[in-house]
Amino acid sequence: MEAPYELIYYTGVPGRGEHIRLALEEAGVAYTDTASLPMSKCREVVTTYLTSRTEDEQGNPPYYAPPLFKHGHLIISQTSNILMYLGPKLGLAGSKEDDVYRVNALALTALDGLSTEVHDCHHPIAAELYYEEQKEESLRRSKEWMKTRLPKHLGFWEKVLERGGSKWLLGTEFTYADLVLFQCIDGVQFAFPKAMNQARESGKYNRVFQLWKDVKARPNVAAYLASERRQKYDWGIYRYYPENDVVPE
Amino acid sequence: MEAPYELIYYTGVPGRGEHIRLALEEAGVAYTDTASLPMSKCREVVTTYLTSRTEDEQGNPPYYAPPLFKHGHLIISQTSNILMYLGPKLGLAGSKEDDVYRVNALALTALDGLSTEVHDCHHPIAAELYYEEQKEESLRRSKEWMKTRLPKHLGFWEKVLERGGSKWLLGTEFTYADLVLFQCIDGVQFAFPKAMNQARESGKYNRVFQLWKDVKARPNVAAYLASERRQKYDWGIYRYYPENDVVPE
Numbered sequence: 001m002e003a004p005y006e007l008i009y010y011t012g013v014p015g016r017g018e019h020i021r022l023a024l025e026e027a028g029v030a031y032t033d034t035a036s037l038p039m040s041k042c043r044e045v046v047t048t049y050l051t052s053r054t055e056d057e058q059g060n061p062p063y064y065a066p067p068l069f070k071h072g073h074l075i076i077s078q079t080s081n082i083l084m085y086l087g088p089k090l091g092l093a094g095s096k097e098d099d100v101y102r103v104n105a106l107a108l109t110a111l112d113g114l115s116t117e118v119h120d121c122h123h124p125i126a127a128e129l130y131y132e133e134q135k136e137e138s139l140r141r142s143k144e145w146m147k148t149r150l151p152k153h154l155g156f157w158e159k160v161l162e163r164g165g166s167k168w169l170l171g172t173e174f175t176y177a178d179l180v181l182f183q184c185i186d187g188v189q190f191a192f193p194k195a196m197n198q199a200r201e202s203g204k205y206n207r208v209f210q211l212w213k214d215v216k217a218r219p220n221v222a223a224y225l226a227s228e229r230r231q232k233y234d235w236g237i238y239r240y241y242p243e244n245d246v247v248p249e
Numbered sequence: 250m251e252a253p254y255e256l257i258y259y260t261g262v263p264g265r266g267e268h269i270r271l272a273l274e275e276a277g278v279a280y281t282d283t284a285s286l287p288m289s290k291c292r293e294v295v296t297t298y299l300t301s302r303t304e305d306e307q308g309n310p311p312y313y314a315p316p317l318f319k320h321g322h323l324i325i326s327q328t329s330n331i332l333m334y335l336g337p338k339l340g341l342a343g344s345k346e347d348d349v350y351r352v353n354a355l356a357l358t359a360l361d362g363l364s365t366e367v368h369d370c371h372h373p374i375a376a377e378l379y380y381e382e383q384k385e386e387s388l389r390r391s392k393e394w395m396k397t398r399l400p401k402h403l404g405f406w407e408k409v410l411e412r413g414g415s416k417w418l419l420g421t422e423f424t425y426a427d428l429v430l431f432q433c434i435d436g437v438q439f440a441f442p443k444a445m446n447q448a449r450e451s452g453k454y455n456r457v458f459q460l461w462k463d464v465k466a467r468p469n470v471a472a473y474l475a476s477e478r479r480q481k482y483d484w485g486i487y488r489y490y491p492e493n494d495v496v497p498e
Contacts, residue, residue, distance in 0.1 A: 059420065060351060061354070061418060076351065078354045084333070098325075105312070113313070137386050140374050141374045149376075164310060
């Protein structure tokens with residue numbers, strides 16, 4: 001019997017675990033997800049993985065933070081790393097020689113620019129402080145991000161799609177990088193609806209917004225998004241603070 | 250004839266390219282490096298890679314930022330991605346099944362926590378603004394980072410080494426993750442000497458500082474560090490600003 005795919009991540013928000021979920025859902029494979037547990041039980045399980053020694057016998061070093069992914073004896077952390085492990089198994093990492101590295105580069109670039117950078121818009125000073133303790137800096141960062149980074153990122157992804165000459169990032173082949181970009185664009189639209197509406201209406205990034213629509217309409221993705229397994233944005237990476245919902249000046 | 254290894258990165262600081270260089274130098278393989286070019290020529294070459302279409306025929310999508318790495322027809326970006334590509338070829342990614350994913354997780358965790366987070370200490374608001382335009386926020390972030398993040402990161406790496414029961418992160422096998430952590434610790438010591446001296450003297454992170462020493466003393470690394478190829482820290486990720494060189498309160 002093939003070992004099950006096990007996602008270990010906090011419940012309550014899509015978060016970084018969402019990128020793993022979308023790949024598994026698109027591929028239509030079975031997996032377990034600690035996010036289906038009640039909040040307190042979920043936190044207990046995640047904490048056990050982060051602190052326990054029980055799995056070390058298999059040669060897995062400690063992990064800094066979830067998402068974690070367990071497959072048989074292997075337990076690994078880091079979103080892009082888990083996707084790189086799963087990608088070829090799920091048929092979502094291209095088919096040409098070395099495509100895994102092309103796809104991983106695209107995924108890392110999306111995660112850096114449209115996930116980590118966006119998270120830091122509400123936590124520019126310290127992840128350990130509350131948003132309310134860094135509101136002023138957060139507003140300043142959000143304004144700058146909308147002015148310089150958002151157009152830079154959207155422009156980059158538009159260029160990737162234009163050069164690829166097809167609807168997906170790698171060209172004609174759909175890969176998990178498309179799922180990652182979908183989720184990032186989806187999250188940024190939740191956090192910064194005004195700037196993203198303006199970007200959409202500008203017509204400069206039509207390919208990027210079309211990719212978001214096309215991924216959303218894929219049958220397995222659409223079924224997942226309509227299910228109870230898709231959690232709502234709340235306190236995670238993508239947060240909606242009306243005061244930060246600014247448009248580029 | 251085997252295609253040459255070609256590193257494409259800015260000259261003038263070690264930067265993110267340094268992680269690639271250290272792996273190549275440790276392995277003792279030949280490579281070309283655009284950092285050996287005069288500043289203006291180097292910038293021209295890097296810009297050509299970032300903007301030109303000439304290489305697209307090989308199916309390489311555009312790249313967001315250097316370091317880039319060229320090997321035959323393949324051109325890839327993203328530091329951790331390049332290391333993952335090179336690691337097995339250089340014998341620096343472990344030897345057990347799936348060790349590449351264990352090593353990649355360690356490398357990503359070091360790069361996130363001790364490179365990106367540290368860069369953002371001098372640029373918490375926007376990479377597009379000068380440091381002088383965000384000095385106040387930078388000082389606040391640096392203070393918080395020294396108080397909560399630095400001990401968290403050093404404590405994590407101490408735990409990895411303790412559980413591995415050997416001097417290297419994966420256990421007895423030396424991997425490129427050790428080189429990445431070395432370079433990160435080296436850079437943080439340059440940027441924040443007071444806090445790092447205090448951390449060293451506390452005796453809480455002896456394994457981490459020993460790893461830094463042990464990597465530095467490896468013959469190929471030592472020869473590289475003593476060579477002209479090793480560039481000085483300056484305007485890059487790791488910067489020394491006396492006003493930010495604070496100790497945890």
